[in-house]
Amino acid sequence: MTAILQYAVQGLAAGSFYALAALGLAVIFGVLGVVNFAHGAFYMLGAVTAAVLLDTLGLTLWWSLLAVPVLMFAFGVVVERLLVQWLLRLDPLYNLLLTFGLTLVLVELVKQRYGVSGLPYRLPAGLQGRVDLAGVVLPRYQLFVLLFSVLICALVWLVMTRSRIGMIVRAATEKPDLARALGINVGRWVTPVFGFGVALAGLAGALAAPFRAITADMGSNFAIILFAVVVIGGLGSIVGAVVAGFLVGLVEAFGQAYAPTFAQILIFVLMALVILVRPAGLFGRQEATA
Amino acid sequence: MLEVSGLTAWYGQAQALHGVDVHVNEGEVVSLAGRNGAGKTTLVRCLIGLHRQSSGTVRLHGRDLSTAPAHRRARAGMGWVQDDRGIYASLTVEENLRLPPKVSDRAWTLDQVYEAFPVLAARRRASGTTLSGGEQQMLAIARVLRTGARLLLMDEPSEGLAPVVVARIGEIIREIKATGAGVLLIEQNVKFAATVADRHYLLSQGRIVETLDNDEFRRRQGDLLRYLGI
Numbered sequence: 373m374t375a376i377l378q379y380a381v382q383g384l385a386a387g388s389f390y391a392l393a394a395l396g397l398a399v400i401f402g403v404l405g406v407v408n409f410a411h412g413a414f415y416m417l418g419a420v421t422a423a424v425l426l427d428t429l430g431l432t433l434w435w436s437l438l439a440v441p442v443l444m445f446a447f448g449v450v451v452e453r454l455l456v457q458w459l460l461r462l463d464p465l466y467n468l469l470l471t472f473g474l475t476l477v478l479v480e481l482v483k484q485r486y487g488v489s490g491l492p493y494r495l496p497a498g499l500q501g502r503v504d505l506a507g508v509v510l511p512r513y514q515l516f517v518l519l520f521s522v523l524i525c526a527l528v529w530l531v532m533t534r535s536r537i538g539m540i541v542r543a544a545t546e547k548p549d550l551a552r553a554l555g556i557n558v559g560r561w562v563t564p565v566f567g568f569g570v571a572l573a574g575l576a577g578a579l580a581a582p583f584r585a586i587t588a589d590m591g592s593n594f595a596i597i598l599f600a601v602v603v604i605g606g607l608g609s610i611v612g613a614v615v616a617g618f619l620v621g622l623v624e625a626f627g628q629a630y631a632p633t634f635a636q637i638l639i640f641v642l643m644a645l646v647i648l649v650r651p652a653g654l655f656g657r658q659e660a661t662a
Numbered sequence: 663m664l665e666v667s668g669l670t671a672w673y674g675q676a677q678a679l680h681g682v683d684v685h686v687n688e689g690e691v692v693s694l695a696g697r698n699g700a701g702k703t704t705l706v707r708c709l710i711g712l713h714r715q716s717s718g719t720v721r722l723h724g725r726d727l728s729t730a731p732a733h734r735r736a737r738a739g740m741g742w743v744q745d746d747r748g749i750y751a752s753l754t755v756e757e758n759l760r761l762p763p764k765v766s767d768r769a770w771t772l773d774q775v776y777e778a779f780p781v782l783a784a785r786r787r788a789s790g791t792t793l794s795g796g797e798q799q800m801l802a803i804a805r806v807l808r809t810g811a812r813l814l815l816m817d818e819p820s821e822g823l824a825p826v827v828v829a830r831i832g833e834i835i836r837e838i839k840a841t842g843a844g845v846l847l848i849e850q851n852v853k854f855a856a857t858v859a860d861r862h863y864l865l866s867q868g869r870i871v872e873t874l875d876n877d878e879f880r881r882r883q884g885d886l887l888r889y890l891g892i
Contacts, residue, residue, distance in 0.1 A: 536760075539753060539757050539760070539761060540761070542750070542752045543750055543752075543753060543761055545752070546751065546752050546753075547748060547750065549712050549732070550742075550744060551761075552712070552731065552732035552733045552736070553710045553712060553732045553733075553735075553736055553742045553744075554733075554736055554742075554761060554762040554763075554805070554806075554809070555736030555737045555762050555763045555765060555809060556733055556736075556761070556762070556763065557733045558733070559731075657751075
């Protein structure tokens with residue numbers, strides 16, 4: 373029983389990274405209609421930025437959780453203005469070429485500067501060690517990651533459902549032309565939404581920094597799983613992204629515990645099953661207007 | 663208020679509109695009839711700025727909007743009621759009503775909308791697309807009234823609705839007209855068009871082939887029905 377709870381928390385903590393990053397991917401796809409294949413690279417940059425901030429300025433994770441999303445938002449704004457905005461009217465194939473190409477460039481730049489061996493990352497004292505919850509001993513940091521991510525997801529959900537911006541994002545996701553014809557300048561929201569999506573990927577990376585080997589390649593495997601998450605949840609679905617993120621984290625953790633050889637395969641078996649039963653994903657709309 | 667002249671547009675390789683001239687005055691309801699594929703919806707999509715025209719001008723209150731993007735046209739006072747009603751499933755009824763920005767002082771308040779359409783008040787928290795077809799049509803019209811649009815572009819508002827609902831929509835159109843707003847009404851239902859419109863355009867193969875006043879339109883209803891193939 374204890375082991376199961378431990379795997380569950382471990383899985384949900386790992387799922388947090390997927391959930392946050394997939395959330396970013398979902399809002400970007402929703403408003404821009406762009407599938408951002410560079411999302412794994414943005415996640416990696418988030419982790420690398422956290423490591424560099426700790427190494428050079430001595431900023432601990434607490435500060436990084438604030439600074440990394442802000443920096444990544446700014447980076448996302450630059451990328452959107454410089455590159456992504458030209459994609460919006462083009463064939464979706466260009467969006468694959470550009471964002472995938474951007475991934476290769478970012479990965480190589482990080483390799484050049486920081487090498488291929490992992491950067492070290494030390495947790496602040498308050499997040500080290502284990503906690504004993506009624507006999508179940510859990511790593512303190514895993515619990516923190518889980519609670520923090522749930523909090524962020526809940527905040528994003530509140531913004532999406534309660535604020536005017538959220539309403540506009542939902543409308544622009546569902547029927548962009550109609551939103552324009554109703555007098556909403558959808559274009560004005562494109563840049564901040566892209567920046568926001570990138571910031572979420574960066575935040576996931578910063579949270580993962582103490583957990584994972586921080587290398588230039590850390591985003592590539594992450595991106596593969598991330599796209600399985602998005603397919604399972606339904607492309608463009610906010611709720612789907614979050615639910616599928618945590619779900620995939622759980623499948624991965626239990627897979628690694630009980631069938632290590634099949635852990636990764638299990639995720640794709642799950643994806644295949646979802647596609648068979650619900651081709652648009654668990655929370656996707658059948659006729660998504662692109 | 664609305665003056666369209668020499669509007670041409672292409673739909674892929676085919677020319678959909680061949681120099682269309684249309685005007686709508688304040689407090690006037692003008693219908694646009696034509697067979698399927700005559701270019702009615704393309705014309706309205708050009709007017710609201712969602713389909714690119716290749717030449718011609720679109721003016722509203724003398725202001726040239728020919729190259730303006732859709733959101734600027736909406737803010738200049740055009741309101742579009744889409745042919746499939748365009749209700750947002752991911753928004754509640756009330757959010758559908760709150761979504762569009764106010765563009766003039768004539769914008770209806772939520773209270774006004776709920777008074778005129780009690781059914782929307784009762785379902786305000788429900789997802790927009792859980793409403794019946796007739797209720798969705800009411801919502802689509804009410805949503806445009808919320809902006810205070812001076813010119814309504816209505817694409818087949820009576821389509822697929824029960825006679826009693828169609829009659830209610832006719833009443834609403836007459837109320838809108840009474841406020842001095844103009845309405846361009848795409849309508850295949852000739853009988854319905856005759857009860858609400860002052861003037862009628864007949865569109866065929868991307869050209870306005872006839873302009874009829876309502877008396878003449880009524881007299882030739884039989885002909886027109888045959889012509890439209892309904």
